[in-house]
Amino acid sequence: MVVTTRFAPSPTGLLHLGHAYSAALGHDRARRSGGRFQLRIEDLDPSRSRQEHVAGIVDDLGWLGLTVDDEPLVQSRRLPIYAEALERLRAEGLVYPCFCTRADIVASLNAPHGDAGARYPGTCRGHLEDPERRASTPHSWRLDSAAALERAGLPSWREEDGAVFHANLQDLGDAILARKDAPASYHLACIIDDAASGVTLVVRGDDLRASTPVQRLLQMLLNLPEPTYLHHSLVSKADGRRLAKRDQAPTLAAMRAAGVNGEALRGDLLAGRLPLGFAFPTA
Numbered sequence: 001m002v003v004t005t006r007f008a009p010s011p012t013g014l015l016h017l018g019h020a021y022s023a024a025l026g027h028d029r030a031r032r033s034g035g036r037f038q039l040r041i042e043d044l045d046p047s048r049s050r051q052e053h054v055a056g057i058v059d060d061l062g063w064l065g066l067t068v069d070d071e072p073l074v075q076s077r078r079l080p081i082y083a084e085a086l087e088r089l090r091a092e093g094l095v096y097p098c099f100c101t102r103a104d105i106v107a108s109l110n111a112p113h114g115d116a117g118a119r120y121p122g123t124c125r126g127h128l129e130d131p132e133r134r135a136s137t138p139h140s141w142r143l144d145s146a147a148a149l150e151r152a153g154l155p156s157w158r159e160e161d162g163a164v165f166h167a168n169l170q171d172l173g174d175a176i177l178a179r180k181d182a183p184a185s186y187h188l189a190c191i192i193d194d195a196a197s198g199v200t201l202v203v204r205g206d207d208l209r210a211s212t213p214v215q216r217l218l219q220m221l222l223n224l225p226e227p228t229y230l231h232h233s234l235v236s237k238a239d240g241r242r243l244a245k246r247d248q249a250p251t252l253a254a255m256r257a258a259g260v261n262g263e264a265l266r267g268d269l270l271a272g273r274l275p276l277g278f279a280f281p282t283a
């Protein structure tokens with residue numbers, strides 16, 4: 001089957017081996033099927049995105065021998081499109097304004113909770129909308145997951161290998177779809193752009209699997225086509241630690257500067273061979 005894939009990095013740091021693996025897989029699937037491989041710059045967080053990292057991403061892909069079809073899609077240039085989708089959801093009563101601060105949310109949750117695992121307790125859901133308060137107080141917009149589920153039903157998705165996953169109620173919180181400082185959230189922008197680019201196979205790391213239920217639900221609410229997913233293993237250090245931009249995981253830029261052959265590296269990654277010191281976590 002002909003597939004369109006995309007690599008969608010956030011330009012908040014230099015890319016590492018895990019990104020190379022993800023991009024190589026997406027490119028491989030597209031090329032093997034005679035389809036398209038696209039690049040999307042997910043730069044919606046103005047405080048963390050840097051133009052110099054966009055240039056670095058393009059250089060890294062070139063070094064790996066990956067060719068991109070079409071002009072890269074840059075999310076910060078598409079804010080009106082996301083706003084329009086949010087407006088549609090608002091008109092249908094599927095989102096609500098939330099005035100909670102991060103501290104409010106943390107205080108209202110029962111321990112134990114972690115940052116990623118913390119689910120919004122729904123404090124602002126069902127409160128009457130107050131236009132005056134909205135005009136004067138910073139707020140975000142959240143998906144009313146109960147209303148959304150009533151409308152669309154529980155989402156499911158299919159992985160490339162044919163496995164079908166059904167989301168549970170617990171997988172779905174009242175996700176933030178827009179914030180004062182970031183007018184569209186990752187979830188909202190991601191599904192709109194996947195549809196706009198005709199992406200039929202979403203290739204991304206296992207760490208983003210938890211995003212799939214809410215993204216599928218949003219696709220259903222906005223009548224967007226359903227892609228297939230390939231959530232791939234994350235590359236980790238041989239001692240099992242995750243690669244992360246923030247703890248200086250060896251970057252592709254550093255490997256390039258050290259004279260590593262990018263195309264050979266790509267072939268190794270696709271064959272499941274990782275450089276010394278790295279591993280795929282064993283299940």
Ligand code: GLU
Pocket residue numbers: 008009010042190203204205208
């Ligand atoms: N921008 C996300 C990241 O860099 C990837 C989003 C996606 O592939 O859906 O982690």
